[in-house]
Amino acid sequence: MESNEIREHFPIFKRFGREGIVYLDNAATTQKPTEVIEAVVDFYTNYCSNVHRGVYRLGEEATEKFNKARENIGNFIGAKDNEIVFVRNTTEALNLLANSLGSKLGEGDEIILSNSEHHSNIVPWQMLRERKNVKIKFINSKHTETIKPDDVADLITKKTRIVSLTACSNILGNINDMKEITNVVHDSGAIMIVDGAQSVPHMPVKVKDIGCDYLAFSGHKMLGPTGIGCLFGREESLENLPPFLGGGEMIRTVTKEGFTCEEIPLRFEAGTPNIEGAIGLSAAVNFLKRIGMENVRQHEKELITYTMKQEEENNIKGLVSYGTRNMDRRAGIYAFNIGEIPKFDRENLSDGNISLKVQAIHPHDLSSVADRTYGVELRSGHHCAMPMIQDLGVTAATRASFYVYNSRDDVDRLFDAIKASVKRFGL
Amino acid sequence: MESNEIREHFPIFKRFGREGIVYLDNAATTQKPTEVIEAVVDFYTNYCSNVHRGVYRLGEEATEKFNKARENIGNFIGAKDNEIVFVRNTTEALNLLANSLGSKLGEGDEIILSNSEHHSNIVPWQMLRERKNVKIKFINSKHTETIKPDDVADLITKKTRIVSLTACSNILGNINDMKEITNVVHDSGAIMIVDGAQSVPHMPVKVKDIGCDYLAFSGHKMLGPTGIGCLFGREESLENLPPFLGGGEMIRTVTKEGFTCEEIPLRFEAGTPNIEGAIGLSAAVNFLKRIGMENVRQHEKELITYTMKQEEENNIKGLVSYGTRNMDRRAGIYAFNIGEIPKFDRENLSDGNISLKVQAIHPHDLSSVADRTYGVELRSGHHCAMPMIQDLGVTAATRASFYVYNSRDDVDRLFDAIKASVKRFGL
Amino acid sequence: MTDDEYINSEILDEHFRTPRNFGVLKDCTVEIIESNPTCGDTIVVDLKINGETIEDVKYITRGCSISTAAASMLSETIIGKTLKEVENLSKAEVLSNIGLRLGPARERCALISYDAVQKGIKKHLKGGKEAEHF
Amino acid sequence: MTDDEYINSEILDEHFRTPRNFGVLKDCTVEIIESNPTCGDTIVVDLKINGETIEDVKYITRGCSISTAAASMLSETIIGKTLKEVENLSKAEVLSNIGLRLGPARERCALISYDAVQKGIKKHLKGGKEAEHF
Numbered sequence A, B: 001m002e003s004n005e006i007r008e009h010f011p012i013f014k015r016f017g018r019e020g021i022v023y024l025d026n027a028a029t030t031q032k033p034t035e036v037i038e039a040v041v042d043f044y045t046n047y048c049s050n051v052h053r054g055v056y057r058l059g060e061e062a063t064e065k066f067n068k069a070r071e072n073i074g075n076f077i078g079a080k081d082n083e084i085v086f087v088r089n090t091t092e093a094l095n096l097l098a099n100s101l102g103s104k105l106g107e108g109d110e111i112i113l114s115n116s117e118h119h120s121n122i123v124p125w126q127m128l129r130e131r132k133n134v135k136i137k138f139i140n141s142k143h144t145e146t147i148k149p150d151d152v153a154d155l156i157t158k159k160t161r162i163v164s165l166t167a168c169s170n171i172l173g174n175i176n177d178m179k180e181i182t183n184v185v186h187d188s189g190a191i192m193i194v195d196g197a198q199s200v201p202h203m204p205v206k207v208k209d210i211g212c213d214y215l216a217f218s219g220h221k222m223l224g225p226t227g228i229g230c231l232f233g234r235e236e237s238l239e240n241l242p243p244f245l246g247g248g249e250m251i252r253t254v255t256k257e258g259f260t261c262e263e264i265p266l267r268f269e270a271g272t273p274n275i276e277g278a279i280g281l282s283a284a285v286n287f288l289k290r291i292g293m294e295n296v297r298q299h300e301k302e303l304i305t306y307t308m309k310q311e312e313e314n315n316i317k318g319l320v321s322y323g324t325r326n327m328d329r330r331a332g333i334y335a336f337n338i339g340e341i342p343k344f345d346r347e348n349l350s351d352g353n354i355s356l357k358v359q360a361i362h363p364h365d366l367s368s369v370a371d372r373t374y375g376v377e378l379r380s381g382h383h384c385a386m387p388m389i390q391d392l393g394v395t396a397a398t399r400a401s402f403y404v405y406n407s408r409d410d411v412d413r414l415f416d417a418i419k420a421s422v423k424r425f426g427l
Numbered sequence C, D: 001m002t003d004d005e006y007i008n009s010e011i012l013d014e015h016f017r018t019p020r021n022f023g024v025l026k027d028c029t030v031e032i033i034e035s036n037p038t039c040g041d042t043i044v045v046d047l048k049i050n051g052e053t054i055e056d057v058k059y060i061t062r063g064c065s066i067s068t069a070a071a072s073m074l075s076e077t078i079i080g081k082t083l084k085e086v087e088n089l090s091k092a093e094v095l096s097n098i099g100l101r102l103g104p105a106r107e108r109c110a111l112i113s114y115d116a117v118q119k120g121i122k123k124h125l126k127g128g129k130e131a132e133h134f
């Protein structure tokens, strides 16, 4: 399918029309095709019921569809169905791991992260540190460089228990080689966790290829509903993982004295799950399979390459952009600034030092103008990656991120919008 | 609205027709009216975007609708919007509390629960006990009795920190007087948590009336989507509650060294929330408001009273039912058995003692026959309340549970279905 | 499962009302207690294993018609078989023996005895003898 | 906010390009550092309070046009006012001074200086003097 043909499947683009909206905030969340919406409505209309326990027809149908969804999503990343735990989102998956793996860690054990992690792959570990006094080490890569196996190897010690890294940075678009990194990590005996929030939606991902122990991703970033995401864990890994949330469905028996657990993956799914979420995500996976993940990746690579070309040709004064320039390792994510507003530094803000007239357009202003002039929807701010924003030495950035329905026209409109904001707010 | 008129709003009943289906598993999950389905589809079609940060029009609309949903749901239970935390379900809300309140407890601190709690109000506390060596005490009420303030007072000691009780048992239908119980608990200085999974959907509930510190409920049990639920916490209580999950949205700043938290309620909502879930639940609340919660309660009280009458008139051999006979304190929940299969007891199962021919119909068989003969959808099993099932001395029970769209005809069909199962499996 | 199958199945009735090999094996080699989380049913399975062969099986259950009938049929299937043969028995075969199309919840009822037997063999091979308590 | 309002607002431009009372107050009574979680902007507000009156205000921000202009307008509003008067100033008034219809995210930009000032007054009343570090 071409991007134009793909767009036809998305009611929101029909509603706003070609001129109305250029949606470029796909790293935050994606639009939903008719196929996903219909799968959700089908559940409500034809077989709405709780899952797992009902022996009546609605309950059986709901359970079957729910189980099939798990199988289908597992298959998408090359996993068995019992290796897929349904969670709300990537964030919950990583918290589950920080808690359940964390319960086995002790003082001084080390966890390795990187400076390009999303907050959801930082804060859960910092919270664990508060409880357990573990040590967190950061790989500090330059924004132009992907994370290399050596960067990890350099930090590994005998005390390293967990390495948790994003497969693709949501701000730089840098794609890290998780397979090679996993090898290094496993050689040291540590556990490898991959934050797949920006990789699973955008490129072929097979867990057996990578070899990682765990992989987390969110449905809403891959055409699916919000409120549903997955934690993949290798069967052996999940078998040994202590439960996280307790309640219905995850138990086998409960007495006043104690409880015994269900088998995996149900052991990790306490309470009524997001049933239509799982079913909707499965429909999204089918949609992506029809396009083909190789094609998704190819399409986005072409768009980001075209973006680089447009950046050069437009030669906008003060424009700075971030991320690797190696397009083989670059996802469809484009973060930039028009002039850089330096990061906040109390020390430097004494009276003598105040230079009000920073030669820059604040990302919020840029986004608002882009929206109001060309209907271009951009994200501005810290992108939940404050440590990287800090390392870039800035206060914020503007980000465009592409998906299957975007086209070169959208990139052209992006640059029109940037120019409009320069016209409005340029100093 | 009459139940017939109400049914018109539910596409699933149109699809199956009056004769096709009698849905009586409402304590597990409820059907969804067109209004809820349309609210969800509207999000996908007209303003699909992530919330909180977008400064473009879709993002602003999504954020506004999401915030309005929170306000509306809060208003429904008499709470301010910042007192409503969005979670997946009741189970997650109770786990959040067991973790966040639990982090402040120490060895020997006491928690009071009851024998009619759902597993999701037992297992999280048992998991806390594993971590912290706290003590759990159970109120052991007879199934014919609601929980009385004195039952709680009897167990309270100087070490009691938390009392967590269901406002309405999901197996007995007993409605406990949470206001009086809360008074007793607060007099002792302990924290009062109410499991509102079966009360908020079925009767007027105002948190200021009850006076409790926390209240948990699930959207899918009150005409809303799955994957969305709420934890209400009094402003002062939430302000002092440590965060649970870490990640995006719940932070104010993140550096490699540490993080600071957002204000309540966002502090407790890490990662992308279930946006359409919240919006759908708000539409469900509007639907319930139109009916009026007094009317909902009155309708269900009439149905359960009628059920008692039918039970008497049909006089089915071996039928035993559970729960209080005081209809003022009884929700629309009817758990019963045709003959009681005794609970499993290894000691009693020596060769001499084996009596195969238990004079009983297994609840699974009853449910299957009810479904296949009269399209009556019942739940059978332990209803995620094994301790109460154990105290009833049985292996399982069958349960019918009513909601706004059920009618006396449905109760008649229930008894037809029971009689059909006696015909098929009666011994 | 169509109405007819379930409501009228004679084989189901047969095995449910007069289950074969019901009871306790005093001289069992291995005993397994397995419970069905769907409804809290519990089954006790006693296996008498001699070398490579399952010489005898008895079980106690107060489960539903399907779990009782499935246990009864399974007991008839496995007596006299080798451990390997029983280990190779697939869920699909067990379900097809019962001959009813079952939904996911009732399938669990039909397979609880199968799960217990498989666990029993594993336990035996590991040298375990004592009963597992829950 | 319509296109015209935001794109052409003269008052926004005025205050953004030449913000009033920008800078540091060496002899401030209380200083507050507030950050906007939406985009990581940070504002430092210095208040000089004499008895019941706010005698002077200065602030530093490198936020967007709206947060800068809002801080500028707010500083003009509160100089010379009593603490009570400022405490009674509502968010709605501040937003209406700016005169643009703002979405929820930009509203936070417009209110960061307001939040800082309110916190500053609270801190002053509690007797706090040192700067709050983040």
Ligand SMILES: Cc1ncc(COP(=O)(O)O)c(C=O)c1O
Pocket: A248, A270, A271, A272, B027, B028, B089, B090, B091, B092, B118, B120, B121, B166, B168, B169, B170, B195, B197, B198, B218, B229, B384
């Ligand atoms: C009293 C009670 N508490 C808690 C729950 C758990 O609800 P959920 O599965 O939505 O978390 C239920 C649902 O069955 C319930 O009835």
Ligand SMILES: Cc1ncc(COP(=O)(O)O)c(C=O)c1O
Pocket: A027, A028, A089, A090, A091, A092, A118, A120, A121, A166, A168, A169, A170, A195, A197, A198, A218, A229, A384, B248, B270, B271, B272
């Ligand atoms: C790399 C990465 N990790 C984690 C997340 C968090 O995803 P969610 O909000 O769905 O939990 C995101 C989303 O922005 C992301 O880009």
